[in-house]
Amino acid sequence: MDELLTNLLLPVKEVIQTFTYILLFGFIFLCLEWFIPKSKRLLKLLFLYLICYLCLEPAYRTLEMIQTLTNQLVTLFLGMYPVLTAGIAVSGGALLVTLWNPAVVFFSSFTAFMADKVLIPSIISAFILDLISRIHPATSFSKMSDLIRMTLIGITSVILVLYSFFITVNGVITWTVGGAVNESVKRLIQSSIPFVGSLLTESISTMKTYSSSASVITGNSLLISVLVLVSIPTIQTILIAFLYRLLAAILEPFLDSGISGLLDDIGRTLFVLSIISVLIAFAFFFTIILTMLFAKLLVSVKG
Amino acid sequence: MIVYITIIIAFILLQFIDETYPRLHSIIYTIFIFLFLTYLLINFIIPNTTQFISVVPTNLLPVFKLLMFSVILLIVSQIIEELLTDYEYTSLATILTFTTKAILLLAWLDHMKQFYSKFFSIMGLLS
Numbered sequence: 445m446d447e448l449l450t451n452l453l454l455p456v457k458e459v460i461q462t463f464t465y466i467l468l469f470g471f472i473f474l475c476l477e478w479f480i481p482k483s484k485r486l487l488k489l490l491f492l493y494l495i496c497y498l499c500l501e502p503a504y505r506t507l508e509m510i511q512t513l514t515n516q517l518v519t520l521f522l523g524m525y526p527v528l529t530a531g532i533a534v535s536g537g538a539l540l541v542t543l544w545n546p547a548v549v550f551f552s553s554f555t556a557f558m559a560d561k562v563l564i565p566s567i568i569s570a571f572i573l574d575l576i577s578r579i580h581p582a583t584s585f586s587k588m589s590d591l592i593r594m595t596l597i598g599i600t601s602v603i604l605v606l607y608s609f610f611i612t613v614n615g616v617i618t619w620t621v622g623g624a625v626n627e628s629v630k631r632l633i634q635s636s637i638p639f640v641g642s643l644l645t646e647s648i649s650t651m652k653t654y655s656s657s658a659s660v661i662t663g664n665s666l667l668i669s670v671l672v673l674v675s676i677p678t679i680q681t682i683l684i685a686f687l688y689r690l691l692a693a694i695l696e697p698f699l700d701s702g703i704s705g706l707l708d709d710i711g712r713t714l715f716v717l718s719i720i721s722v723l724i725a726f727a728f729f730f731t732i733i734l735t736m737l738f739a740k741l742l743v744s745v746k747g
Numbered sequence: 748m749i750v751y752i753t754i755i756i757a758f759i760l761l762q763f764i765d766e767t768y769p770r771l772h773s774i775i776y777t778i779f780i781f782l783f784l785t786y787l788l789i790n791f792i793i794p795n796t797t798q799f800i801s802v803v804p805t806n807l808l809p810v811f812k813l814l815m816f817s818v819i820l821l822i823v824s825q826i827i828e829e830l831l832t833d834y835e836y837t838s839l840a841t842i843l844t845f846t847t848k849a850i851l852l853l854a855w856l857d858h859m860k861q862f863y864s865k866f867f868s869i870m871g872l873l874s
Contacts, residue, residue: 465807476818483821490817490855494810497862504865 456687458502463691465498470699488700492579495703503688503710506681507568510721513677514560517727518553555603556727563599563720566592571713578706589709593716600719674725674732681721685714750791753783773834780830784823792819813858817851 473491477484570592573585688711696704757779765772796815803811824847831840 472814476814480818480821480825482825486821486851490814493855493859493862497810497859 456683462499462502463694466495466691466695466699466703469494469498470695491700492703492706495706496575496579499691499707500710502684503571503714506684506714506717507564507571509677510681510717510724511560511564513721513728514556514564514724517556517724518560551606553727555723558603559720559723563596563723564717566596567713567717567720570596570716571710574706574709574713578702578709581702586709589713593712596716597719600723603723674729678718678721678725681714681718685711685718687711688714750787757783777830777834780826784826788819788823809858813854816854820847820850 469491473487476487480487570589573589573592577584577586577589688707692704692707692711695707761772761776761779764775796819800808800811800815824843828840828843831837831843
């Protein structure tokens with residue numbers, strides 16, 4: 445639990461450190477501009493570079509984390525799914541397998557593959573375009589990066605709708621939390637997380653539906669721990685995105701609008717990344733459940 | 748305080764030389780400016796900067812050193828550039844400005860290596 449908390453709070457610490465650095469350098473550059481008013485333009489450029497150098501570290505790391513996760517997951521899927529499917533069939537659990545639509549197996553590996561090859565590279569390009577627009581405002585790509593972000597949200601929502609469609613086909617929907625509580629939590633998430641809030645609540649609902657059908661086989665406590673485990677990258681990404689936007693909001697009155705705008709853009713891009721990481725979490729969750737199902741079947745056959 | 752006194756005394760002496768030996772005035776003024784600049788750098792700017800750098804956190808030290816180097820270079824080059832412009836050596840002043848900009852650019856590009864290697868590593872993941 446301690447390690448989990450440390451991992452979750454590490455980005456907070458880093459962003460606070462970044463905030464201190466920005467304020468410190470902001471003060472130093474203000475003094476320098478007063479000392480050498482002739483080189484104002486050069487000093488502004490150097491300041492922007494230092495901000496990029498000091499602030500982008502957590503964002504880079506989040507991108508790399510999601511990228512590595514997806515990469516590993518695709519390799520895992522390619523090696524594991526044929527073995528798992530065959531194993532479940534051999535174990536004699538053919539009736540249980542029908543609960544999991546075989547198309548979902550294919551679909552989840554396809555989404556992970558798509559996230560690896562299309563969605564994450566697109567988000568990286570949006571990130572780079574934002575950076576160029578802010579460093580050199582004359583060549584602004586802000587509309588392009590907005591378009592990429594909107595398209596990515598669209599693609600992700602379509603994939604999530606398809607996920608929920610599979611579940612409706614299977615017809616296994618049970619959830620213990622009351623509808624009123626559920627709705628208010630949904631509204632809260634929708635209003636407090638910008639851009640991707642509603643999409644996130646929909647994906648949580650879909651994951652809940654999966655878990656309710658899987659809990660028949662695996663048990664609730666195990667399922668909750670798996671859910672927590674797979675949602676860590678998403679929570680971390682959302683946290684970092686929030687902190688970037690907070691940093692931009694705090695620094696807006698003190699510094700150049702370009703710098704707060706850059707931080708705000710990074711925050712928005714990370715929000716889109718968080719919704720992509722939900723797709724990864726979905727696929728990961730699904731694989732773990734399937735592996736557990738396989739183990740359970742093996743034990744029951746031996747017993 | 749010593750800087751103010753030196754400047755006042757130098758001003759009086761230079762005015763005195765301008766009145767008595769006007770031909771020598773410009774050469775003495777140039778020599779004085781260079782000597783005074785060296786004195787200021789060795790006795791005030793470098794020790795104070797070193798003292799200031801010692802309180803900077805270790806992870807920010809390379810950036811601070813580079814920033815201090817850039818600022819000192821900019822100030823010195825601006826003083827010499829103005830001196831050259833005063834004597835109408837504009838071409839020399841332009842060359843000096845160009846050299847300073849080139850040195851600053853090279854120093855910062857060298858420092859940015861770490862930044863753009865990270866940037867390219869992320870872009871490399873695109874392929």
